Amino acid sequence: MLQLNYIRENKDEVLKRLSIKHFKDGESVITKIIELDNHRRNSQKEGDNNKAEANALAKQIGELMKSGKKEEAEKLKLVTVELKQKEKQFDEKLKNIETEIHQLLVQVPNLPSEKVPAGKTPEDNEVVLKNGNKPNLATGSVPHWDLTTKYNLIDFELGVKIAGPGFPVYKGKGARLQRALINYFLDKAIAAGYNEVQPPILVNESSAYATGQLPDKEGQMYHTPVDDLYLIPTAEVPITNIYRDVILKENDLPIKNCGYTPCFRREAGSYGKDVRGLNRLHQFDKIEIVQIAHPEKSYEILEQMKDYVVGILKELELPFRVLKLCGGDLSFASALTYDLEVWSAAQQRWLEVSSVSNFETFQTNRLKCRFKDTDGKMQLAHSLNGSALALPRIVASLLENNQTPEGIKIPKVLIPYTGFEIIN
């Protein structure tokens, strides 16, 4: 959520940057917010003065009662009746205005950073790095959903029986490969200075609100109505919420956490080859890296996080590219995002395996995650996160790219974790 003060003082700048994000109705929403904010301040002033008057009278009455002047006290009581009625009206009016402002404010997306390329569609994203060669597969090579059946690694049908489509059952070397990847990703993150946490994978409404999933994206999350909890779509939600309502010290920053969790996404309504096999699932595993950063350092840190994920993809020997998302493709809460995509040789397409974003103060404003700077002033910290990495598409690419007539070769770096060199 944008800061009201910032909008008020930088209207033109806000509108200019919202237009890069292709936020429709920007002009009218922002104008309305500023107008309501003026009302808010006027109403509050009126209400506060009224309250000040009532407070002073109550104090006077108290003093009169104490010194035994009962009749005078009773007279003053009559005066307070009118003030009290007014107070109720002022409070109600203020509350209504504040609610209205809030409802508008949560609809406004984050402002894109100056580095965000203009553009509207995924085609306008800027390729900032390409690495590795696309393999030339032997004839007879097949997509991963055939390989997982051939080598008995994943049973999609069994998952349908137990839960439904999008809930695969990993078996044998398929399950062991999952576990190997999780451990490898966590060990890498720890070595890079991240603190490992195991958060809850169900969260309450306040948490989902603070990281921006609510009120907008209810439909994307599984919800348990009896207890009113949400299954997390990403570990970003619980890990970032560790810092909800927290005041940090300036030299605590940056704070680096990582965590492995299953992730749950409803993603209703798509079918076909885009979602076939491991391409899109309702439940999948992901290791997430999250940082709470000093505002002056957050973009430097975003580069480090992106480079960190690049390093892992290189070690896994997967061909990949890095995209800087254009304004139109940027998510609601993000100021700048890098997407990392691996090449899936048998499908002949790029698969997104990581998204690394700087949210600046968009999340921390809702989280109320602040720090006291050297001048003793409160400032909102910046929050960042990235996948490092999401498993299913890594597995898809790994299986497809490394298939040979003899079997699927495991990348060197993973062998200590899998305990086997080939799937055959």
Place this chain on the structure above:
RNA sequence: GGAGAAAUGGCAGAGUGGUCUAUUGCGGCAGUCUUGAAAACUGUUGAGGGUCAAACCUCCGGGGGUUCGAAUCCCUCUUUCUCCGCCA
């Protein structure tokens, strides 16, 4: 799941209707003393709104109520603790 107790500023802990504009201690910060540090002493020390700055307003777990006036009384929700039951 049943019974009881509790929730106050970074922490500890007073406060049961009217200077609470929240006592005190610890911790933090600044100063004095010191070559420096410790100790001691002195001062200072929550958040949000509002203002050029002030004044002023709100916040004692959340929400609602009683009252001229609520940390204090009432209702309700949440959380924590103790005991019992169940259980990985």
